[in-house]
Amino acid sequence: PGHIQFSAPVAVGNDVIVCTNDEGYPKKCGIFCLAAECGDLKWSFRTKDGFKGNAALLGGRLYAQDSVGRLYCLCAQTGKLLWQTQTALKPIGDSRMGVVAAEGRVFAGCPGSIQAFDAKTGRLLWKGEELRGENSPAKPVYDQENRQLIVSAHWKCLYAIEIETGRTRWKTPAGNESGLTSPVWFRTATPLLYGGRIYSGGERNIFILNAADGAVVLQKKMEYCMDVSAQPVIDQGVLYMATADHGVLALDPETLDILRQFPVGISGLHPPPYLEQEIRTVESTLQISGDSLIFAASDGGVYFYHKNTAALQKKIQLGAPALTAPIIKNDSVIATDFYAAIRK
Secondary structure (H helix, E strand, O other), X not given: OOEOXXXXXXXXXXXXXXXXXXXXXXXXXXXXXXXXXXXXXXXXXXXOOOOOOOOEEEOOEEEEEOOOXXXXXXXXXXXXXXXXXXXXXXXXXXXOOOOEEEOOEEEEXXXXXXXXXXXXXXXXXXXXXXXXXXXXXXXXXXXXXXXXXXXXXXXXEEEEXXXXXXXXXXXXXXXXXXXXXXXXXXXXXXXXXXXXXEEEEEOOEEEEEEOOOXXXXXXXXXXXXXXXXXXXXXXXXXXXXXXXXXXXEEEOOOOOOEEEEEOOOOOOOOOOOOOOXXXXXXXXXXXXXXXXXXXXXXXXEEEEEXXXXXXXXXXXXOOOOOOOXXXXXXXXXXXXXXXOOEEO
């Protein structure tokens, strides 16, 4: 029951866990565990409100935050509730940011108010700086090397929070304050952390930052809109980024010049703002498997492209728009579409 927005399926051993959302009344949604081989329901945990962002797995426990800020900790094998707490959302309203679990902590809340909880007990450890940044599907990124969390505050900035204390380590200035050509403040896209650098986009721009201090390395104006939730990927010296209006691009990670394009069909569901006409959106985080670039699109297709030639290898039509990345497991692909159907 319910539908799937930006909460990607989670692989747990031979199972798949899916979190669903429902805007209707009475709400029919929750967390569901399915056997990966056959799709049989193994356990379910029904909730009062739904989930719009990613869940996280750590030490056999699943952590998920619903749209009004309830943070759940479940046993991933049985679905048993281990603890539950309430996060503080700012501004008050739903959150689709998702959660991150690392170093014995769970990071939740919303882009304008990140909070850290003890992963075992749910005890609040710290609450970070409060910003006026609005909610978006951009996901926080854990930076293990610098022991920080990179957070996207929509309409405000990209900023880094120290894992240990919650102190803001660096914060990019708003576009109208800095005069920069790339609006780092427009934050719907999930950043990629790679080789000590951050790669992301906003509006019709792509930028590269130093992860340690947020300093700008390169910014480039694009003819395509980059307002998607998808996280890019770098493979063998090529940067792959999704767009809101022209499928996926392959770029040079040093110059951001376009190398190849991977087209998709017209979107059946249209989350990106400020766009009209024939939109071809990819919200799915991009994945590489062998020579294949794999992603789901809002036209309802799961695409397999040859990463080096941009030749279409296969397209699996789900029948409904897809906003989350498929799971690549051995020789199988498990994908979710908006209407909460899982097809293998």
